[in-house]
Amino acid sequence: MNTTASSPVLLTIGAVERETGLMKDTLRVWERRYGFPTPIRDDAGERLYSREQVDRLRLICRLMDQGGRPGKLLAMSADELDALIAADRARRVPTRLSGDVMAALKAHDVEALRRHFQAVLLEKGLKGLITDLIAPLNVDIGEAWLRGELGVPDEHFYTEQLQTFLRGALASYPRPGKPPRVLLTTLPEEEHGLGLLMVEVMLSAEGAHCCSLGPRMPVSDIVRAAQTAGADVVALSFSAAFPARQALDGLRTLRATLPPAIELWVGGAGAPTRVRGEPGIGLMRDIGELPDTVSDWRSRH
């Protein structure tokens, strides 16, 4: 189960904001409009939310991520919500995660996971490891998480181990690489750095010169860093949760500010598909397209 048990049984509105990611104003306006959640009050009249309600809020957030609308979801009874979650679970394809990986994740078995990566690495090489194992695995893990089969710690554990493995590979690469020089980062709203790391590994495997700034970089800083580092390309990664509108705005601002000679490459599940037409922005739907994009760049220069 996923419920965050124990700890203080009653949470203040600030604590709920931190736990669920819903802003305080939103929680209050939901209570006013839809009659849920209905926290009790302490002596001073301040809201105190019960575990059950917070858990239910979490369910609602999960369903909203998949397109559900607050107006409907908040009017539902707990039973109806459970039914929806169950239906959603059934609708999804059963996990493709091999039993091995799943077991290793749940048991937090460092060694087993590492052996698995290593085996695939030896068989398919670094690029094959990423395109054939890691990328689909990430999708599977995301779905298993939505189904509630994996918990917070399992997912964090996976992220850590994968990061160590990929950075280990990166550290053993000969540097400096050949052109193009690529600057990697994400916009400030995007804190997921794993996609970026995968891109860095792919590019390094292509022999490109990579300079990663990690996630969460303001647009103006990206521009300055690209200039001081003498980058040929700026590569941005967007995870699925990224709001499309902000992505588009951020990209246009960046494109307008960045010297035209520097290319802008964009990828990830949350990359806005509309940029396809925009001049000077290259969109990658799949991380497997990276090698072609690099050789294309090289043939042009």
Place this chain on the structure above:
Amino acid sequence: MNTTASSPVLLTIGAVERETGLMKDTLRVWERRYGFPTPIRDDAGERLYSREQVDRLRLICRLMDQGGRPGKLLAMSADELDALIAADRARRVPTRLSGDVMAALKAHDVEALRRHFQAVLLEKGLKGLITDLIAPLNVDIGEAWLRGELGVPDEHFYTEQLQTFLRGALASYPRPGKPPRVLLTTLPEEEHGLGLLMVEVMLSAEGAHCCSLGPRMPVSDIVRAAQTAGADVVALSFSAAFPARQALDGLRTLRATLPPAIELWVGGAGAPTRVRGEPGIGLMRDIGELPDTVSDWRSRH
């Protein structure tokens, strides 16, 4: 300069919250009480903050981190603030950062930084690298950042490169290690993962079995993960910015929930010194104490 230029010139209160970390309520109450900041309003009466004011807010936050109080700082003129910052800059020891490292950071020179790490690694070994170079370097970089000598991209770049180097070392370590089995993580409010990584490297160098969950882990999940992973020790890291009160509360809750047989080790600049007396919590003031702590544990088991 450190100012985040370009981008929209006027920011909404939400944007300022994201940029400065000050809550919306706080910004409004400061305006009411101290008369600063004084945003202009748009047609709808919503606050719009200018770049200058946001920059000044950032200065104020910086001085508050060092013990300044809002009541004084917000009453000051821009000139007085600048004078304070300048005085503070002068009071600090001039940077001990060797010119090499500083130049490599500013130029985003991947190769130079890596060579530097590698040289120290060969000379002093992994543990020496961390205690003699990385730990003091982190302090220096933090101070250079406060003085405004390093920008956001420089610091991110350093973090990325260091992470790749350390994880590279980690990946090449023989596993599984010997006892104790250590579970590493941070509390949910702490998002800095670098200290944790340094600890993981030190422990691995001692031959211990490490299982890192990365940063931001809820207390209840820590407890469950420690049990399923069969951990002997849970190690937590706190960066300097961590609010002491929350740290103490979180630690006590965790200690109360965790089985008594599992030890709790705590370290980092933000680790609350008061836990010294608490039973079942081990405090490390310096990362160099780790090897001794491990051999102490081993002699007891």
Place this chain on the structure above:
DNA sequence: TCCCCTTTTTTGTCCTGGACAAAACAGGAC
């Protein structure tokens, strides 16, 4: 049928000004 544009509905964020809890400070007693 698909795509693009406009209108309506829904939903999230912002506003004011008052209140009060928690943290920081200051002053004393041991």
Place this chain on the structure above:
DNA sequence: GTCCTGTTTTGTCCAGGACAAAAAAGGGGA
């Protein structure tokens, strides 16, 4: 020095109204 206690400062919460932005629904064309 360390502990306690009262005072000031400071951050967070409240209510209920307002409105901007996003999403859905409706309405032509191609």
